[in-house]
Amino acid sequence: MKVPSEMTVRGMTPEGRALVRDRASKLDNEVGRETVALIDSLNLPLSSGGMxxxxPLYREMQEVVWSARARAAALDAVKAGLPALAGVDPILQEVMGSRYGREAQGTMNAGSLAAEVMRHLGYEKVGDGPLPENCIAKTAATWKPKAPLR
Structure with a gap:
């Protein structure tokens, strides 16, 4: 196996790229590492219609959103009357750079992951709200602590 050219990778279907990346990630050699790095650097979808x-982008987003830093930022945003994603979106931008965006439903997935975190932390959705200008996502869920069980 040799490292494919950028043109070859761009010409593949999203599923084809995913298959090549998956196979390359299992190789314990330079070709495998370079192939994975090339595919990741191109920021192309690895599935049709979303992640x-x-x-790998979804997994990276998941790690970022569930990090202690992002959880704290989500809670701070909610305390300030904003959607939880208002605290998380800037962190995703910082950590992932151009790999985080609206492409392949990235912001939608970020919102879903933030919702998982908030439910885990004992919050319930109360609606939707706009996000600040510094966010890539435009709207997201708003949250409040769940009422204690009686």
Whole structure:
């Protein structure tokens, strides 16, 4: 196996790129590492219509959103009357750079991941609200602490 050219990778279907990336990631050699790095650097979708749960970008987003830093930022945003994603979106931008965006439903996935975190932390959705200008996502869920069980 040799490292494919950028043109070859760009010409592949999203599923084809995902398959090549998956196979390359299992190789314990330079060709595998360079192939994965090339595919990741091109920021092209690895599935049609959005990210799959095993998409490397989705997994990276998941790590960022569930980090202690992002959880704290989400809670700070909610305390300030903003959607939780208002605290998380800037962190995703900082950590992921151009790999985070609206492409492949990236902001939608970020919102879903933030919702998982908020539910885990004992919050319930109360509506939707706009995000600040510094966010890539435009709207997201708003949250409040769940009422204690009686």
């Amino acid at each position: 799959s749960l095993d998409d």
